[in-house]
Amino acid sequence: MYPGDAEFGFELLVCRWAEESWPPEERRSDAVIVARQLGTRRRRWDTVVLECDPAGLAARRQFGDRELDSDLLHVVRHAPADWEWYRDALPYPGYPWRYVREAIHRADARDVIDTRRNGNRIEIKRIAPYPDWLRRIVAIENKPDLDASAARALSGQLEHDVETALADEVWVATEATGSHIEPALLEDLPVDVGIVALSFGEGPANESTDVATEFTGTVEWYPSEVTPTDADDERQRRRLELAERAYGRGWRSYHETMRPDCRHFELRRFGSAFVPNCAVKRRSQTAAECAGSCPKFEPEPPTWRTRGWPIEGGPGKGIKRLLRRRREWIREREYE
Numbered sequence: 001m002y003p004g005d006a007e008f009g010f011e012l013l014v015c016r017w018a019e020e021s022w023p024p025e026e027r028r029s030d031a032v033i034v035a036r037q038l039g040t041r042r043r044r045w046d047t048v049v050l051e052c053d054p055a056g057l058a059a060r061r062q063f064g065d066r067e068l069d070s071d072l073l074h075v076v077r078h079a080p081a082d083w084e085w086y087r088d089a090l091p092y093p094g095y096p097w098r099y100v101r102e103a104i105h106r107a108d109a110r111d112v113i114d115t116r117r118n119g120n121r122i123e124i125k126r127i128a129p130y131p132d133w134l135r136r137i138v139a140i141e142n143k144p145d146l147d148a149s150a151a152r153a154l155s156g157q158l159e160h161d162v163e164t165a166l167a168d169e170v171w172v173a174t175e176a177t178g179s180h181i182e183p184a185l186l187e188d189l190p191v192d193v194g195i196v197a198l199s200f201g202e203g204p205a206n207e208s209t210d211v212a213t214e215f216t217g218t219v220e221w222y223p224s225e226v227t228p229t230d231a232d233d234e235r236q237r238r239r240l241e242l243a244e245r246a247y248g249r250g251w252r253s254y255h256e257t258m259r260p261d262c263r264h265f266e267l268r269r270f271g272s273a274f275v276p277n278c279a280v281k282r283r284s285q286t287a288a289e290c291a292g293s294c295p296k297f298e299p300e301p302p303t304w305r306t307r308g309w310p311i312e313g314g315p316g317k318g319i320k321r322l323l324r325r326r327r328e329w330i331r332e333r334e335y336e
């Protein structure tokens with residue numbers, strides 16, 4: 001069983017599984033970035049997998065670790081190789097130029113373009129061509145207990161995902177039931193949607209493994225490639241914005257909303273994943289309950305922070321550093 005028996009714990013394990021094993025049952029040739037809880041105003045996906053060109057992804061690092069929002073992307077993607085007045089260099093964005101100027105100043109402050117003044121005019125120049133790093137987007141809906149009624153409830157959303165074609169593939173991740181034919185296959189999920197089943201079992205314990213459990217994923221149904229009816233620039237722009245958000249956040253950014261600064265917050269190893277655990281509740285807590293409003297919240301005692309404090313901080317800051325370092329490592333890992 002997955003930690004906390006809650007969808008949040010399951011979601012983290014799906015993210016970790018995708019990070020290690022995507023694409024399933026194929027030799028990996030793409031670099032993979034995984035993020036969670038991303039999407040559009042209308043639809044938010046639990047897990048998002050980006051299949052990336054490895055050289056393009058390496059080139060993307062020149063533009064920093066943080067995401068480029070839509071305004072910054074507009075500037076960075078169209079910044080010229082040589083100095084030019086920004087209004088000559090950039091296509092008309094469809095909104096007032098003063099917002100473009102603000103974006104240029106932000107881009108300059110983040111060192112993702114160069115700027116200079118020529119009289120009253122702001123001129124811009126790119127630091128490097130913005131790379132073509134994104135190949136495909138895969139959306140995964142996590143439903144550990146995918147029974148017939150859950151499948152029916154999901155089918156409308158999944159049909160919408162297939163129709164809008166923002167993602168190239170749509171999948172459902174569920175918990176394996178142990179039967180030969182997964183019941184989910186028999187329910188009315190759209191046939192274009194893939195199904196992967198995660199199995200949980202006892203794995204080898206080691207000194208840092210509190211819960212000697214491992215998990216594996218098995219493809220139960222392969223999806224069809226989503227075919228966009230309208231392969232226009234607008235779709236490309238929205239996909240790139242989504243990809244930039246995934247690049248900047250990854251899936252470990254839960255530490256930004258949860259409370260690693262609570263004395264009861266800890267990370268526990270679950271197979272190859274680290275999962276939040278609440279020492280006082282003696283289980284994996286959900287992201288929603290681990291908040292300042294939690295009645296059991298207690299700040300870290302100041303003595304925990306004495307070593308290296310205030311620069312290094314206490315265990316809470318250490319957890320944040322660890323999660324950030326792992327996100328960076330994933331972005332920078334090498335592919336053959």
Ligand code: SF4
Pocket residue numbers: 259262263264265266277278279280281285289290291292294295296297298
């Ligand atoms: S006590 Fe509450 S705030 Fe502290 S780790 Fe547990 S769930 Fe989070």
